[in-house]
Amino acid sequence: xxxxxxxxxxxxxxxxxxxxxxxxxxxxxxxxxxxxxxxxxxxxxxxxxxxxxxxxxxxxxxxxxxxxxxxxxxxxxxxxxxxxxxxxxxxxxxxxxxxxxxxxxxxxxxxxxx
Amino acid sequence: xxxxxxxxxxxxxxxxxxxxxxxxxxxxxxxxxxxxxxxxxxxxxxxxxxxxxxxxxxxxxxxxxxxxxxxxxxxxxxxxxxxxxxxxxxxxxxxxxxxxxxxxxxx
Numbered sequence: 297x298x299x300x301x302x303x304x305x306x307x308x309x310x311x312x313x314x315x316x317x318x319x320x321x322x323x324x325x326x327x328x329x330x331x332x333x334x335x336x337x338x339x340x341x342x343x344x345x346x347x348x349x350x351x352x353x354x355x356x357x358x359x360x361x362x363x364x365x366x367x368x369x370x371x372x373x374x375x376x377x378x379x380x381x382x383x384x385x386x387x388x389x390x391x392x393x394x395x396x397x398x399x400x401x402x403x404x405x406x407x408x409x410x
Numbered sequence: 411x412x413x414x415x416x417x418x419x420x421x422x423x424x425x426x427x428x429x430x431x432x433x434x435x436x437x438x439x440x441x442x443x444x445x446x447x448x449x450x451x452x453x454x455x456x457x458x459x460x461x462x463x464x465x466x467x468x469x470x471x472x473x474x475x476x477x478x479x480x481x482x483x484x485x486x487x488x489x490x491x492x493x494x495x496x497x498x499x500x501x502x503x504x505x506x507x508x509x510x511x512x513x514x515x516x517x
Contacts, residue, residue, distance in 0.1 A: 329505065338509035339454075339498070354505075386453055398444045399500075401453040 299323075302387050302402035309409050315374040317405050319387030327390045328370035329399065330354075330362065332383040339386070345370055346392075377409045413437060416499055416508035424516050429486040431511050433499030436480070442502040443482045445473060447495045448510065454498055458484070461502070489515045 303318035321328065329344040331354075341354030343362040351362050359381060363371045370389075374381055384406050388399040415434050423429040433443070442461030446454035460466045460473040460482065472485040486493055496510040 336509075339507040341505055344505065398446075398456040398459050398502075399454075399505075401455070404453045 300387055300389050300400050300402040302385075302405050304405050305403065307405055307407045309374075309377050309407065311377060311379060311409055313374075313377045313409075315377050315407070315409075317372040317374075317385055317387075317407070319370045319372070319389075319402055320368050321370075321389040321400070322368065323389060323391070323400065324367070325389035325400075326367070326392045328364065329388045329390075330360075330370065330372045331386045331388065332356070333386055333404075334383050342372065374407075377407075379409050381407065382409045383407060413506045414499055414501055414508040416497075416511045418509060419512040420514050421511055422514045422516055423489050425489055425491060427489055429489045429493065429513055429515070431484040431486075431497050431499075431513065433482045433484075433508055434480055435482070435501060437501075438477070438480065440477075440480075440501050443473075443475060444500045444502065445471075445482075445484045446498040446500060446507075448498060449495045457497075459502070486513075491515045491517050 300321045309315050330342040331339045333339050340356050345351045345364045361373045384404050386404045387402040390399045444459045445457045448454040458473045460475045466473045470487045474483045494515045496512050498510045499508040
């Protein structure tokens with residue numbers, strides 16, 4: 297079964313800490329994405345990557361950075377965590393093959409910043 | 411104007427009836443769309459995608475795309491309590507999601 301795996305299901309961090317969220321996919325997908333999901337705001341795209349070492353800003357990149365050193369791994373970095381970054385973080389991947397098969401999501405990381 | 415819009419609901423439908431979920435979009439260049447189901451506390455899972463005008467059926471689910479009117483819909487026949495979830499509509503080419511419609515199937 298194909299998978300997108302996020303390293304942590306729940307995470308609690310202190311304000312100002314540097315936080316790493318890891319995502320690994322085993323489908324050889326070219327595209328990888330990081331979203332956050334908050335009640336009433338839906339899914340908001342933070343960053344995405346179409347290829348190794350490539351990254352593009354999404355709708356809300358402020359306070360975040362990403363790293364994609366290998367095709368299967370896409371990391372989200374919170375440089376200095378703040379309480380307004382408390383959220384559910386979802387990683388997804390997709391293929392560039394057409395017709396596209398949509399996005400496969402990881403199980404999510406619920407991050408709480410205290 | 412939001413690029414993909416959905417009514418947030420909740421939409422309440424009796425068990426066994428047809429649930430109809432709708433999504434409108436603003437960019438006429440949009441080519442294909444996806445429907446995702448998300449249970450509370452879980453991540454979204456793909457139900458269907460559609461890229462041609464008309465209907466696409468898969469079991470109890472039918473997706474409809476009308477490019478002239480710029481809407482996409484999802485019909486769920488013989489609704490079951492297990493269909494209670496939030497349904498997200500998404501554009502393919504620009505990775506745009508709607509905020510989702512909460513569906514509640516009444517036993």
